[in-house]
Amino acid sequence: xxxxxxxxxxxxxxxxxxxxxxxxxxxxxxxxxxxxxxxxxxxxxxxxxxxxxxxxxxxxxxxxxxxxxxxxxxxxxxxxxxxxxxxxxxxxxxxxxxxxxxxxxxxxxxxxxxxxxxxxxxxxxxxxxxxxxxxxxxxxxxxxxxxxxxxxxxxxxxxxxxxxxxxxxxxxxxxxxxxxxxxxxxxxxxxxxxxxxxxxxxxxxxxxxxxxxxxxxxxxxxxxxxxxxxxxxxxxxxxxxxxxxxxxxxxxxxxxxxxxxxxxxxxxxxxxxxxxxxxxxxxxxxxxxxxxxxxxxxxxxxxxxxxxxxxxxxxxxxxxxxxxxxxxxxxxxxxxxxxxxxxxxxxxxxxxxxxxxxxxxxxxxxxxxxxxxxxxxx
Amino acid sequence: xxxxxxxxxxxxxxxxxxxxxxxxxxxxxxxxxxxxxxxxxxxxxxxxxxxxxxxxxxxxxxxxxxxxxxxxxxxxxxxxxxxxxxxxxxxxxxxxxxxxxxxxxxxxxxxxxxxxxxxxxxxxxxxxxxxxxxxxxxxxxxxxxxxxxxxxxxxxxxxxxxxxxxxxxxxxxxxxxxxxxxxxxxxxxxxxxxxxxxxxxxxxxxxxxxxxxxxxxxxxxxxxxxxxxxxxxxxxxxxxxxxxxxxxxxxxxxxxxxxxxxxxxxxxxxxxxxxxxxxxxxxxxxxxxxxxxxxxxxxxxxxxxxxxxxxxxxxxxxxxxxxxxxxxxxxxxxxxxxxxxxxxxxxxxxxxxxxxxxxxxxxxxxxxxxxxxxxxxx
Numbered sequence: 073x074x075x076x077x078x079x080x081x082x083x084x085x086x087x088x089x090x091x092x093x094x095x096x097x098x099x100x101x102x103x104x105x106x107x108x109x110x111x112x113x114x115x116x117x118x119x120x121x122x123x124x125x126x127x128x129x130x131x132x133x134x135x136x137x138x139x140x141x142x143x144x145x146x147x148x149x150x151x152x153x154x155x156x157x158x159x160x161x162x163x164x165x166x167x168x169x170x171x172x173x174x175x176x177x178x179x180x181x182x183x184x185x186x187x188x189x190x191x192x193x194x195x196x197x198x199x200x201x202x203x204x205x206x207x208x209x210x211x212x213x214x215x216x217x218x219x220x221x222x223x224x225x226x227x228x229x230x231x232x233x234x235x236x237x238x239x240x241x242x243x244x245x246x247x248x249x250x251x252x253x254x255x256x257x258x259x260x261x262x263x264x265x266x267x268x269x270x271x272x273x274x275x276x277x278x279x280x281x282x283x284x285x286x287x288x289x290x291x292x293x294x295x296x297x298x299x300x301x302x303x304x305x306x307x308x309x310x311x312x313x314x315x316x317x318x319x320x321x322x323x324x325x326x327x328x329x330x331x332x333x334x335x336x337x338x339x340x341x342x343x344x345x346x347x348x349x350x351x352x353x354x355x356x357x358x359x360x361x362x363x364x365x366x367x368x369x370x371x372x373x374x375x376x377x378x379x380x381x382x383x384x385x386x387x388x389x390x391x392x393x394x395x396x397x398x399x400x401x402x403x404x405x406x407x408x409x410x411x412x413x414x415x416x417x418x419x420x421x422x423x424x425x426x427x428x429x430x431x432x433x434x435x436x437x438x439x440x441x442x443x444x445x446x447x448x449x450x
Numbered sequence: 451x452x453x454x455x456x457x458x459x460x461x462x463x464x465x466x467x468x469x470x471x472x473x474x475x476x477x478x479x480x481x482x483x484x485x486x487x488x489x490x491x492x493x494x495x496x497x498x499x500x501x502x503x504x505x506x507x508x509x510x511x512x513x514x515x516x517x518x519x520x521x522x523x524x525x526x527x528x529x530x531x532x533x534x535x536x537x538x539x540x541x542x543x544x545x546x547x548x549x550x551x552x553x554x555x556x557x558x559x560x561x562x563x564x565x566x567x568x569x570x571x572x573x574x575x576x577x578x579x580x581x582x583x584x585x586x587x588x589x590x591x592x593x594x595x596x597x598x599x600x601x602x603x604x605x606x607x608x609x610x611x612x613x614x615x616x617x618x619x620x621x622x623x624x625x626x627x628x629x630x631x632x633x634x635x636x637x638x639x640x641x642x643x644x645x646x647x648x649x650x651x652x653x654x655x656x657x658x659x660x661x662x663x664x665x666x667x668x669x670x671x672x673x674x675x676x677x678x679x680x681x682x683x684x685x686x687x688x689x690x691x692x693x694x695x696x697x698x699x700x701x702x703x704x705x706x707x708x709x710x711x712x713x714x715x716x717x718x719x720x721x722x723x724x725x726x727x728x729x730x731x732x733x734x735x736x737x738x739x740x741x742x743x744x745x746x747x748x749x750x751x752x753x754x755x756x757x758x759x760x761x762x763x764x765x766x767x768x769x770x771x772x773x774x775x776x777x778x779x780x781x782x783x784x785x786x787x788x789x790x791x792x793x794x795x796x797x798x799x800x801x802x803x804x805x806x807x808x809x810x811x812x813x814x815x816x817x818x819x820x821x822x823x824x825x826x827x828x
Contacts, residue, residue, distance in 0.1 A: 107774070112490035112781035116766055137774045145752060145770055153766050372522060388494055388531050392523055396485070396515045403490035403781050 074288070074319050078429055082311070082338040085428035088288075088319050091258045092149065092157045092209045097319060097340035098424050100331065100417045101125040101159055103348060106132045107142075107152045110348050111410030112403055115154040121383060121415040122422070125157045125209075127343045130202050131166030135185045135192065139205035147207030147255035159343070160208035162199045162241075162264075165292075165324070168217040176216065178233065196240035200261075204248040207255025212290065213241040215264045220297035227268045231277050238263050238281060260287035262321060268293055269302050271309040278313035289314045290321035290341075300330065307337040314338075328357065328420055328444065332437045335424055347413035352406045354398040357416040359440070361447030365395045365409070383415035384408075452666070452697050456807055460689070460716040463806035466666075466697050469636045470527065470535045470587045475697060475718035476802050478709065478795045479503040479537055481726060484510045485520075485530045488726050489788030490781055493532040499761060499793040500800070503535045503587075505721045508580050509544030513563040513570065517583035525585030525633035537721070538586035540577045540619075540642075543670075543702070546595040554594065556611065574618035578639075582626040585633025590668065591619040593642045598675035605646045609655050616641050616659060638665035640699060646671060647680050649687040656691035667692045668699035669717075678708065685715040706735065706798055706822065710815045713802055725791035730784045732776040735794040737818070739825030743773045743787070761793035762786075 078085040088095045102109060102123045109118065109126075118126060128148060133139055145151045148158055167174060167181050171192075174183035180195020194202075199214035215234040218227055245261045248254055263286040267274035281289065291310060294303045307322070314320055321341035322334045331342050347357070354365040358378040363370070365377075376386035377394065385394065385408035397405030420440075427436035456463040466473045480487060480501045487496065487504075496504060506526060511517055523529045526536055545552060549570075550562035558573020572580075577592035593612040596605055623639045626632055641664040645652035659667065669688060672681045685700070692698055699719035700712045709720050725735070732743040736756040741748070743755075754764035755772065763772065763786035775783030798818075805814035 106778045106780060107771075108778070108780040108782045110780065112785040114766070114782055114785075116762070132778075136778055141750065141770075144750060145768070151768075151771055151774075153771070372519065374523060384494070388492070390523070390529075392519075393485075393529055393531070396529075400484045400486070400510075400514055402484060402486040402488065403784070404486045404492055406781070407490040407492075407785075 080428045080433040083433045101127040101343040105129045112407045122418040131163035139202045143205035157209035159210040160203045162212040162214040196237040197244045200244040210260045262288035264290045264292040274310040288319040292323045311338040351409035351413040383412045385412045458806045458811040461811045468587045476713045479505040479721040483507045490785045500796040509541035517580045521583035535587040537588040538581045540590040540592040574615040575622045578622040588638045640666035642668045642670040652688040666697040670701045689716045729788035729791040761790045763790045
């Protein structure tokens, strides 16, 4: 199911076969929170820009439209008309970051919906049930996402509970996959490593969950306030203790530089809201660094956002036109910037895969990190 | 240049050859106020949904991005990457409806920009100069748009001034078209008939401007508060006094029913913000009437907005999904609804042209008006 095709140092070029097609890794998943990519980007567009995996948020779909409705409509794939892989998060991160007053117990978490304030309970079983209703390709385990700066004793207790929750997730997912009316009987389950920046807690946890023979392993609880160096250090120390014959996913990360560094440390899967969020603010990526289209110097710039880029915006429109749209607050400007940024990330991953295949990943990474600084230095 | 291919009663099936291609009429122009269709619809999308003519607003482009910048960028066609015809309005309607404190004199109008309040002067020459900088295919004459309920004496004075302004527009456009650095040396000029609901004033004005041998004639100042019956009456009385060998344009109109009635009264060109504005509110057109996707009954409706519709939304997505997007305030929902509505209007015009060619326009119109009531009757 998961096969490493080539390694280059710790960097892995692999593929994961799923019922919704084969994922070539390293891969960047495109975030479509409520079954839609923000910036008026559709699943037809995602095919056009080379997206392999779409990521939807369990919490958002549960509190608003409802996973039961989506199950009735045939599951998320049919609902949003996307036949490639979908990963759903567990809802855990949103429960701990978005929801109102919450209470954590051994069974799970009681919280208030950020939409209408109503009280909702979610534990490992509920998270699996919701994700099963959505019928995603890959479900994520329900974990606690403790505050970035929590005390070590809090983190240790939290990680132990996350392990117990993971056991319950695995059991519940097996039960759900066997039900006669399940949307996707082959739904995969990835576990999540936690432990904040305490590498001894991370390593201990990685060893424990590795024994559970899950379909993949994520590193969670990073990019929540620690420095990039701390994040890279955690990856250096922890990833070697996760199974090498399973895909590895660095959750919620990150900038192009973060991804280049993550790949070198053995990560297969990434996801982040940066390309769509930045795009909606007119910040667009190029090989030479990120540019802000609101800058006056692009007013009469008739070049595309990035010369040679094959995205739908760059193939047809100039910086000057897209800047005009952004200044006029036209949605179309956001759509172009988001399309470009997602294409940029997808294309970066293609280059990354090529470099690992060619066995020169480290040199490639250094060159790209260097190039990226071009605009900043000017 | 303009050729009537077939008539059916007063309905005309014609074509207008321009430097940007031939327009088949009756036609509905798609409104892209600031060189962009609201709802994240691009010029690439317009080709996909069969748009023949894009309409941009002179006032908006002048007060914000600036027509001089657009001229420097090679004109509106190049700026927005659209090689088919563009019609620009004169700015008159916006000056009289959007701008702040204004003062009308024989020379023109002084007003405050609705963006930053700065004082701007616009008269016939300025309007032609701006439209020449934009380089549209068809420019509209600068006219006064008097309040719907103005006294007859006010209307008569206003119409006389509009005639004098039209003479100045014609002269200025001829001068601009002959300049060596003009964007489009073949820019066409349409005059505008005014007179509110006073048919004697309308007829007198129609006769006077008909003698000026312009490239086309619009009926302006309608759909501003009078009843549909009053509008149809004005068309019944006035259109016969406009040249039959020139295209006729009913400005800012309207609903599908208005268009069906307008065509029967000899109109070639239409434009209206309804399809895009309604789309952004989840109101979508079908042959059987307009539906509101927010209605709970569409929650689990897995049919497309209109069965058999070939628009990008209907080809790929269900009412239930688009309703979900609208409820979640995702731009993508608006994009789908606007694409559908514009396709619906473009497709309606195709059917209208077919019916005139077949010589059964009246029966066709009655049938479509009848069908449209289906949803309302239920």
